[in-house]
Amino acid sequence: MKERVVVFGDAIIAIILTIIVLELPIQTAANGVVDMYSLFRAVGIYFISFCFVANLWFQTGYAFNKIDQVKNKDLVVYLLLLFFLSLVPSATRLLIEDTTKQTLLIYGVLTLIVTFVMRRLIVALTGQSLKDAEQRKRRVNELNRQDLLSIGFRIVVLIFGLFYVRPALIIYLILPILAFLQNIVDREEDNLIATLDDEQQADYFQDRNQVWGNPMRRYSTLLRDSMKANGDHDPDRWKQIMSDWEGHINNEINERKQQLSSMNEHDKRRAENEIDRLEKQKQKMARQEAMTERRINSAKEMNDQLQNQSKKRH
Template identity: 60%
Template sequence: MSNLKERVLVFSDAIIAIILTIMVLEIPIKYASSGDIVWQTLLSAVGIYFISFCFVANLWFQTAYAFNRIEQVKNKSLVVYLLLLFFLSLVPAATRILIEDTTQQTVLIYGILTLIVTVLMRRLVTALTKQSITEINLQKRRVDELNRQDMLSFIARLIILVIGLFQVHVALVIYLALPILAFLQNMIDREEDRFVDTLDQTEQADYFADRNQIWGSSMKRYSKLLRDSLKDPNEKDGQQWEDIMKEWLGKVDQEIAMRQKAMKTASTHEQEHLQQEINRLQMQKSRLQERENHLEQRPFNRNHPKFQPSSKKTLSKK
């Protein structure tokens, strides 16, 4: 870890810890004329604090994971991160006014601030992810995917702002759900990265090109990866990946069979192209069978040389 990177992370961790501390100190404890605590006000304040806590904690998680994938912090990324921390430091003030008076105006202020923070955070993560990937095709594929996600996130936040103008409490519920869902998505991404990092660059490209077909559906992939991410690391071994390897091999066999069938009616030129595709798929199948055999023979160990990618880590996810 470079000295600059280490100091940046320590500095940001300190700021985020202070932000969370200030927010909890802003929770009011009001008493009725009888001397009893007004529980409705207290619970409402705690709920709003919880929304902000999840938002800040999720931001810390995503940026920390993205920084962990790189060795050097570029000047541009540093400037964006410092700007991000500036706007993030305003969250306690926005949380306080939201607690004191939950109205359309205060929800709008909170929504605009979190929109700015979210845009800066996602742009930073995209830049760090691009920096962590050295292979051009994989880099472009991943950055394009993140750009699409960023645009969808931006549009969704704008829609929530509009909802907040008419339905304040509905907007608060959505603001609570977003960081929780994002945190679960990060857990899924990290678990998938454990598997992706064992593949070489060609296999990584193949995996992401056929990911939905391999898993069957996005929901199936999300549910399995989420369950695996909640397991004790000491309990994890190659067994958790045997099913996906079998599905992948089955998909490759189907592709080979389809091309062999197409060759029967194809022209000479098309046959040459199809044969090249079959040869490529056969090589891919051989590599996958070799990895599947090793998964069956020993516990999963990402540090084992057999499971290391052919070059330095080339892929990262949001």
């Protein structure tokens, strides 16, 4: 059933993109010359809608890929999403033909509704894909925070567009591109998390900001790694991250040990328990690093064997 739902959605999205491009108006002047300004403006607005729809396809497709079957509630929400999405070509045509505050408001409200329904669907599918209750709660809460910021920002842009039409159009162009990049980063981080066990995943989310230093460093590093041609098959790509994480743990242990002498008995016991937890986490990190090293060596040996066999054949 899941495959039929995904194929049906892909077909609808393909039709929507086709309709949008077919409705691009090509205006000509009195002498028959194409109005290049109107054409480029129309193509620009089409590009906004294309990025918006393509980003929705990517996000929903990735979310559906994590689950085994589609629940009836999620199916209803997905069909509702496709209904609102099918109205995007008409809103785009209105915006191209007459870019005014009213048409921008119609387009903004529609994309706001589509974004809200899509994000609720993704939260539901993500929650369904995670078996561990603690991890599911943490991930859902994180997605809810992201959605609150995203929907809130779109409402602000909607109000902003009532006063400044052209700057709002530029913002609507940037939003789906940023959302697409954010999804690439999330997917890359999911690949890292998948290599960790449940306890390590909990430790990672607890110490994520300390591991990366700051959110921008995490974003840029994961985005850069995702762009590498061999990113999905390089077993060595997380080695530096794990090393940084281990360094953070060592610093935490040393800081707590230095503070022990100035603590009262109650705080001292809590600090000792925390040190014990960090020491166990450090041991797990060492085992994880050893496993990664073995996978690297195994992959290199296999690659060498394949190269030797290829040389012998030639």
